[in-house]
Amino acid sequence: xxxxxxxxxxxxxxxxxxxxxxxxxxxxxxxxxxxxxxxxxxxxxxxxxxxxxxxxxxxxxxxxxxxxxxxxxxxxxxxxxxxxxxxxxxxxxxxxxxxxxxxxxxxxxxxxxxxxxxxxxxxxxxxxxxxxxxxxxxxxxxxxxxxxxxxxxxxxxxxxxxxxxxxxxxxxxxxxxxxxxxxxxxxxxxxxxxxxxxxxxxxxxxxxxxxxxxxxxxxxxxxxxxxxxxxxxxxxxxxxxxxxxxxxxxxxxxxxxxxxxxxxxxxxxxxxxxxxxxxxxxxxxxxxxxxxxxxxxxxxxxxxxxxxxxxxxxxxxxxxxxxxxxxxxxxxxxxxxxxxxxxxxxxxxxxxxxxxxxxxxxxxxxxxxxxxxxxxxxxxxxxxxxxxxxxxxxxxxxxxxxxxxxxxxxxxxxxxxxxxxxxxxxxxxxxxxxxxxxxxxxxxxxxxxxxxxxxxxxxxxxxxxxxxxxxxxxxxxxxxxxxxxxxxxxxxxxxxxxxxxxx
Ligand code: ADP
Numbered sequence: 137x138x139x140x141x142x143x144x145x146x147x148x149x150x151x152x153x154x155x156x157x158x159x160x161x162x163x164x165x166x167x168x169x170x171x172x173x174x175x176x177x178x179x180x181x182x183x184x185x186x187x188x189x190x191x192x193x194x195x196x197x198x199x200x201x202x203x204x205x206x207x208x209x210x211x212x213x214x215x216x217x218x219x220x221x222x223x224x225x226x227x228x229x230x231x232x233x234x235x236x237x238x239x240x241x242x243x244x245x246x247x248x249x250x251x252x253x254x255x256x257x258x259x260x261x262x263x264x265x266x267x268x269x270x271x272x273x274x275x276x277x278x279x280x281x282x283x284x285x286x287x288x289x290x291x292x293x294x295x296x297x298x299x300x301x302x303x304x305x306x307x308x309x310x311x312x313x314x315x316x317x318x319x320x321x322x323x324x325x326x327x328x329x330x331x332x333x334x335x336x337x338x339x340x341x342x343x344x345x346x347x348x349x350x351x352x353x354x355x356x357x358x359x360x361x362x363x364x365x366x367x368x369x370x371x372x373x374x375x376x377x378x379x380x381x382x383x384x385x386x387x388x389x390x391x392x393x394x395x396x397x398x399x400x401x402x403x404x405x406x407x408x409x410x411x412x413x414x415x416x417x418x419x420x421x422x423x424x425x426x427x428x429x430x431x432x433x434x435x436x437x438x439x440x441x442x443x444x445x446x447x448x449x450x451x452x453x454x455x456x457x458x459x460x461x462x463x464x465x466x467x468x469x470x471x472x473x474x475x476x477x478x479x480x481x482x483x484x485x486x487x488x489x490x491x492x493x494x495x496x497x498x499x500x501x502x503x504x505x506x507x508x509x510x511x512x513x514x515x516x517x518x519x520x521x522x523x524x525x526x527x528x529x530x531x532x533x534x535x536x537x538x539x540x541x542x543x544x545x546x547x548x549x550x551x552x553x554x555x556x557x558x559x560x561x562x563x564x565x566x567x568x569x570x571x572x573x574x575x576x577x578x579x580x581x582x583x584x585x586x587x588x589x590x591x592x593x594x595x596x597x598x599x600x601x602x603x604x605x606x607x608x609x610x611x612x613x614x615x616x617x618x619x620x621x622x623x624x625x626x627x628x629x630x631x632x633x634x635x636x637x638x639x
Contacts, residue, residue, distance in 0.1 A: 144368075148361050149354070156353040164342045171338060175331055176310070180303055183312040183324045186260055186267075190324070191316055193253035194269055194278065265326045272319025283325075284309065367396040371403060383411040420476075423586040427469055427601065431462035438462075465601070472603035476585060479610040486527040486614055493522040493531070493563060497556055500535040507543045508552065515552045522558035522565075524635055526615055534611040535565075537604040538631050542569035544600075545629070563617075563635040573625040582621060583609045 251259070257267055257280045269278035284307075302313040311325035367390070374387045386407060387400040435458075442455040478484045497519055508515055542552045550570035557564050574582060578589045586602040612619045612633055623629035 145358075145361050145365055149357055152357045152361070153350065153354050156350055156357075160346045160349050160353075164346050168335075168339055168342055172335055175335065179310055179326070179328075179331060180312060182263075183265065183310065183326060184301070186256065186265070186324060187312075187314050187322065189250070189256050190253070190267060190322060191314070193256065194316065194322060195318055260324070263326070264330075265324060268323040268325075269316075270321045270323075277320065367391075367394075367400060371396075371400060374407075375403075378407055378410075383407070383414055416480075420585060424469075424473055427586060428466060431466045431469075434462040435459045469601045469603070472601055472607060475607050476603065476610070479607075479614075484610065484614055486530060488525040488527050488615075490523065490525050491528060493524055493526065493558075493565065494519045494556055496526075496528060496531055497535060497554060497565065500532060500539055501554060503536065504539040504543060507540065511543060511546060512549045513543060513546055513552055514550075515554065517554045519554065519556040520558060522556055522563045524558075524561075524563055527611075530611045531615070534608040534633075535567075537608045538567045541604065542567055542571070542629075542631075545569065545571040547571060550628075561636040563633075565633040566630055568628060568630045570628040573627055573629055574621070574623040575625055579621060579623060583619070 260267060261280055261282045264282065266283040267278070267280045268276070268283050271277045286307075301315075304311050304313070305328060308328055309325045310328045310331075311323050314322045314324075316322050367387075371387050374385055377385045386404050389397050389400045389404070391397045392401060438455045438458045442452055447455075475484075498517070501515055501517060505515065539552070539554075546552065546569045551568075552570075553566075553568040555564075555566045555568075574589060578587075581587045582589070583605045585606045587605075588600050588602040609619050612635075615635060617633055617635040618637075620632045620634075621629060622632070
């Protein structure tokens with residue numbers, strides 16, 4: 137059976153409270169023990185101090201006759217504790233209590249003297265302290281009136297002639313026993329009930345204090361743990377909302393230096409990437425289907441037109457040509473999509489081999505020359521050897537994209553400049569054209585998928601898919617390089633590829 141919910145909060149709370157209880161109990165117990173010892177030491181000092189006044193007076197006392205009556209020892213823990221028969225300051229019992237002749241002789245001689253033994257004993261009795269004396273033979277010589285009725289016999293444990301002082305607690309009395317110089321023993325004692333009562337009330341107060349401290353600690357702990365766990369609750373709430381479809385939600389980071397702050401930041405980054413990739417996916421699918429729609433519509437319209445009624449062979453040929461162009465466009469599109477899906481899924485593996493980029497560039501320029509000739513373009517090459525590791529097939533595709541764009545988006549009789557340099561392993565390849573250029577607003581988007589500056593001009597036609605530069609960028613980056621474009625409207629554009637740069 138589980139008494140507490142299995143939450144982290146309760147678990148921490150439970151351990152924290154348990155620890156607090158153990159520490160507080162140990163501290164209070166130690167404090168109580170210490171107080172008890174201090175009280176008993178003070179009591180012992182109180183019982184010990186009158187001995188200097190008692191011993192000389194007892195020594196002067198004449199040998200007393202034996203005691204006649206024994207007073208029963210009262211119950212020290214009796215609530216009715218107070219002066220009763222045989223207790224209290226009342227008259228001293230036994231003949232020994234009378235002032236001895238030596239004392240009387242002193243008085244007769246008019247010698248200076250302090251209080252008599254009776255007065256000292258009476259003083260002590262007012263403080264509930266009793267006095268008992270035995271002679272060297274163990275015979276009771278003296279007992280104050282408040283001494284317990286059941287007089288304590290000479291304690292066994294008092295070594296005669298050995299230790300001069302013994303302390304003990306017997307039947308609710310604290311007793312200090314002194315060996316007197318003339319043999320025999322003097323016992324000074326008192327009831328410990330008032331002390332025990334005091335200690336008991338101290339214990340009650342300490343327990344109350346302990347309960348208060350533990351209660352306070354529980355409350356403070358509950359609040360602190362709640363506060364520390366709040367970010368975790370926020371994280372899980374946000375994760376729930378995101379899994380329910382609100383991809384734009386983010387965790388509020390308050391303490392970005394704490395462990396949970398770092399975790400929240402990492403999770404927020406992950407959510408950001410998830411959202412971006414989700415948006416990409418949605419846009420990509422929408423764009424792809426949108427791009428497909430036009431050529432499919434063209435094929436459908438042309439074939440319907442051709443089939444509606446008998447046509448001349450020229451018309452059939454024209455319809456078939458249009459269908460073929462559209463199919464060709466769709467194939468380019470699907471090839472591009474396939475290529476990009478490989479980039480996205482991480483299957484875009486390169487087969488890099490050591491080679492010279494100069495050779496590859498010359499080869500691609502040669503491939504593009506027939507197209508350039510159609511537009512009467514001049515291609516000028518300024519190439520130097522550039523050895524590096526690259527996947528020749530992919531790199532060829534990238535260079536073909538860039539050069540075919542330089543042809544496609546160039547003016548009649550324009551120019552194309554290709555320059556390749558290599559310094560200390562850093563390779564720079566630039567492809568310059570004299571086309572219309574790209575506007576400043578369009579420039580940051582040209583590497584985006586399906587982006588075309590002039591959509592109307594290319595849509596449905598055989599020309600652009602808007603995927604060429606996106607694929608080129610993916611290829612260059614997979615080689616550890618980067619691609620940049622600079623352009624001036626009406627002057628032309630330059631695409632620069634850089635490889636082998638640190639960072
Ligand atoms: P497309 O298949 O349309 O050529 P790209 O990804 O190769 O797709 O190019 C994206 C767009 O960038 C093009 O539609 C074109 O508008 C613009 N562009 C690319 N290269 C050039 C260039 N050399 N000069 C001017 N515009 C260019």
